[in-house]
Amino acid sequence: MKDLSQIAKKMVAPKKGILAADESFPTIEKRFAKIGISSTEENRQAYRQMLLTSEGYEQFISGVILFGETLRQKTDDGIPFAKILEKKGVLPGIKVDQGAAAMDGSSYEKVTQGLEGLPARLKEYAELGAKFTKWRAVYKIGDNLPTDKNILQNAKDLAQFAKNSQKAGLVPIVEPEVLMDGSHDINSCVEVTEKVLTAVFSELKKANVDLDGIILKSNMALPGKDFVSKATPAEIAKKTVELFKKVVPKDVPGIVFLSGGQSEKEATINLNEMNKIKDFPWELSFSYGRALQDTAMNIWAGKKENIAPAQQKFLNRAKMNSLARSGSYSEDLEE
Ligand code: 13P
Numbered sequence: 001m002k003d004l005s006q007i008a009k010k011m012v013a014p015k016k017g018i019l020a021a022d023e024s025f026p027t028i029e030k031r032f033a034k035i036g037i038s039s040t041e042e043n044r045q046a047y048r049q050m051l052l053t054s055e056g057y058e059q060f061i062s063g064v065i066l067f068g069e070t071l072r073q074k075t076d077d078g079i080p081f082a083k084i085l086e087k088k089g090v091l092p093g094i095k096v097d098q099g100a101a102a103m104d105g106s107s108y109e110k111v112t113q114g115l116e117g118l119p120a121r122l123k124e125y126a127e128l129g130a131k132f133t134k135w136r137a138v139y140k141i142g143d144n145l146p147t148d149k150n151i152l153q154n155a156k157d158l159a160q161f162a163k164n165s166q167k168a169g170l171v172p173i174v175e176p177e178v179l180m181d182g183s184h185d186i187n188s189c190v191e192v193t194e195k196v197l198t199a200v201f202s203e204l205k206k207a208n209v210d211l212d213g214i215i216l217k218s219n220m221a222l223p224g225k226d227f228v229s230k231a232t233p234a235e236i237a238k239k240t241v242e243l244f245k246k247v248v249p250k251d252v253p254g255i256v257f258l259s260g261g262q263s264e265k266e267a268t269i270n271l272n273e274m275n276k277i278k279d280f281p282w283e284l285s286f287s288y289g290r291a292l293q294d295t296a297m298n299i300w301a302g303k304k305e306n307i308a309p310a311q312q313k314f315l316n317r318a319k320m321n322s323l324a325r326s327g328s329y330s331e332d333l334e335e
Helices: 002-011 025-034 041-052 068-072 081-088 118-127 148-167 186-206 233-247 264-277 290-300 304-324
Strands: 017-021 061-066 091-095 100-102 110-112 132-139 171-178 215-218 254-257 283-288
Touching (some): 002 061, 017 290, 041 068, 061 081, 081 091, 110 148, 118 148, 148 171, 148 186, 171 186, 233 264, 254 264, 264 283, 283 304
Parallel strands (some): 017 061, 061 091, 091 132, 171 215
Antiparallel strands (some): 100 110
16 A cells, blocks of 8 residues: 555645645535625636646645546646646545435434445546545534434444545545534534544544555634634644544544634634644644635636636635644734
């Protein structure tokens, strides 16, 4: 599994992180609605073309997670997006889960779908140029939630996804996301995240997944969105690193964060704070969706004349997060 481990290392190379541009149809529709444009195939192609053909982001971005449709799309000049990435030395990745559906017997909890027919899809994605995959499970904190049943089912499915990806020669990004929704405090988030990750690593081990050929994608330890106060970056960083040290094996080459509803700046500041700690065995990096795209998407707003300024904003966000990879970011470096 030497190749997998090399790809995984490249995904979390120093100074670089991953762009999550794998919004599913319902998600991209929601994001586009905010800028007043409709989610047509043409608009999705134009938007992803704006991002992927930007100049210079390859200095800060090691890989891009794409949605199935995007992996098959081309630029206006007929070049497949995967080729554009390859030319830049950026690894193309692909979201392979098919979203979360209600768990049997529960109106509150969800289990991620997509194991059926997965080996055949993985084979096709590899042929289209993908080097890594992603599968996201979601957990909500609430009264008696998440349940053990939900944690176990999602962990087993994440492990099956990871095993299948490795068999297909693709590095799995294993993403259990404890959501920020709710009014819980930071310690509840730490407790639930620790429990979820313990179950995930136990199932990965049972499924004989090579840990040096995966990337973990996690939430940070954060209070819920509706909690009375925010936590300081220092507290977030300390609690997140401490919890990872308890449950994430050192064989895992890197942990990348999702932004999960943090603002662009918060996501950068918190990552920077973690990397100032330095005393941990993995690379701590980013795999942000909204926190790399929000400003760029707003400026683009579906108009050709806005492409250049939007690309500039995307490049700047990627650069700020690249600095946060080594704890060298500071707010006065912002434009
Ligand atoms: P956000 O950074 O917007 O949370 O998206 C990252 C992601 O890939 C969620 O699956």
